[in-house]
Amino acid sequence: MALDEAVLRGHSEAQILSVINAGLALGGARSTDVLVGPGDDTAWLRVRSGAALVTTDAMVLGRDWRDDWSAPDHVGRKCVAQNAADIEAMGGTTTALVVTLVADPATPLAWVRELAVGLGREAARAGAVIVGGDLSSAGPGVCVISATALGELPDGARPVLRCGARPGDVLAVSGPLGRAAAGLLLLQEDRAADGPELVGYQQSPHPAYGDGRRALEAGASAMLDVSDGLLLDAGRIAQASGVRIDVHTAALAPDIAALGAVGDRGTDCVLRGGEEHVLLATFAPGDEPTGWRVIGAVADGTGVAVDGRDTQGGGWEHFTVQQE
Incomplete structure (x- = not known):
């Protein structure tokens, strides 16, 4: 044919x-x-x-x-x-x-x-x-x-759900954040040449397969993938687990620095950008697998905070985000 x-x-x-x-x-x-x-x-x-x-x-x-x-x-x-x-x-x-x-x-x-x-x-x-x-x-x-x-799942294992985070756990991520969102901004502004790696990740994200199993074997208490934005997805763990999650921006400095092509919007890409598909999980302190980074903490309470300050919204919602 x-x-x-x-x-x-x-x-x-x-x-x-x-x-x-x-x-x-x-x-x-x-x-x-x-x-x-x-x-x-x-x-x-x-x-x-x-x-x-x-x-x-x-x-x-x-x-x-x-x-x-x-x-x-x-x-x-x-x-x-x-x-x-x-x-x-x-x-x-x-x-x-x-x-x-x-x-x-x-x-x-x-x-x-x-x-x-x-x-x-x-x-x-x-x-x-x-x-x-x-x-x-x-x-x-x-x-x-x-x-x-x-x-x-591995034989005899149970899945890691969103509802198991416990006060005292750390919040960790398996890879960089903000790349797909920054790539989208560059495409929207017809500036793909300014950040080809960012644009490439927006076009086809490439998760590190096997990270989920490593997290399960390390004893992750709760986990999901960052598909709709760090704050929104952290909020899903917080709500399902009945805890408060505090995200530490100092730990996200390398992610923000890598998004220089979008200027001062890098922080928003990291905190609210979706389609990243790296994993976000909670662990007992010190249990996070090699290669994961601690970016926050789990405490008593509700909701999500950034550096101790409560935050609302942020991230992709199919039926509430303005679409053109």
């Missing part, structure tokens, strides 16, 4: 799926736990631990990516990363994903193929495989990609 000029319209599902499956194969993901993969009514998987983690997330053209900012490979990688990060946030390992594509029939087949390549590449990086999904047509200009990820 010639792809350079072709669009989805006029092609059968079988033809489109052959393009998608070829793209996934280029991604390189393989698993002996997939007994039946794409091509039947459902996938058939071996679940070694006897229990599964399940999560789902969707991406919408114009809300979660723009085609003039992101290549289809970026979109596929980002779709997998944000789902796999949720599995990581429970202390698990992603094993498989199913993906649904809802698209305008005028969508180029070449775009769909490169989307599949990105899906396959990031799935392979996470140690997972794409095992199936669904296709549907949509109105002009519409494109929605939804993935459901399956994951497993």
Whole structure:
């Protein structure tokens, strides 16, 4: 099938799926736990631990990516990363994903193929495989990609929830903060050349897979991934656990300094920027894994503070943040 000029319209599902499956194969993901993969009514998987983690997330053209900012490979990688990060946030390992594509029939087949390549590449990086999904047509200009990820915990382990933080714990993060938000600002201002690494992280975040399991093994008391902003996500742990969390900006100085391309907005990117997908967790003091940084503390009380001062709001909310 010639792809350079072709669009989805006029092609059968079988033809489109052959393009998608070829793209996934280029991604390189393989698993002996997939007994039946794409091509039947459902996938058939071996679940070694006897229990599964399940999560789902969707991406919408114009809300979660723009085609003039992101290549289809970026979109596929980002779709997998944000789902796999949720599995990581429970202390698990992603094993498989199913993906649904809802698209305008005028969508180029070449775009769909490169989307599949990105899906396959990031799935392979996470140690997972794409095992199936669904296709549907949509109105002009519409494109929605939804993935459901399956994951497993180590034998006998229980997931790390949001509700276990205890007064006296420390708050720690597994990686840098603010990169995706700073990259978005640069894209919005047509200044991508001023911070290509920041823009690259906005286009396709790359979580450090395995951090969730290391946190579980270190005894994390609560954990989630930073998808909607540090303060908002810390607030979710605080609310679920019935505690107060104080974030220390001095510990965030390296993150802020790395965002020089956005000037004095770096602090806001670090505190409120989403789509980072690093992990935020609480531990008994000294128990945080190697490579994690302590950025705050857990105390009696409620809510989130920054350097001892109460804070309200901040972060991404789908239905309250002004969208253009």
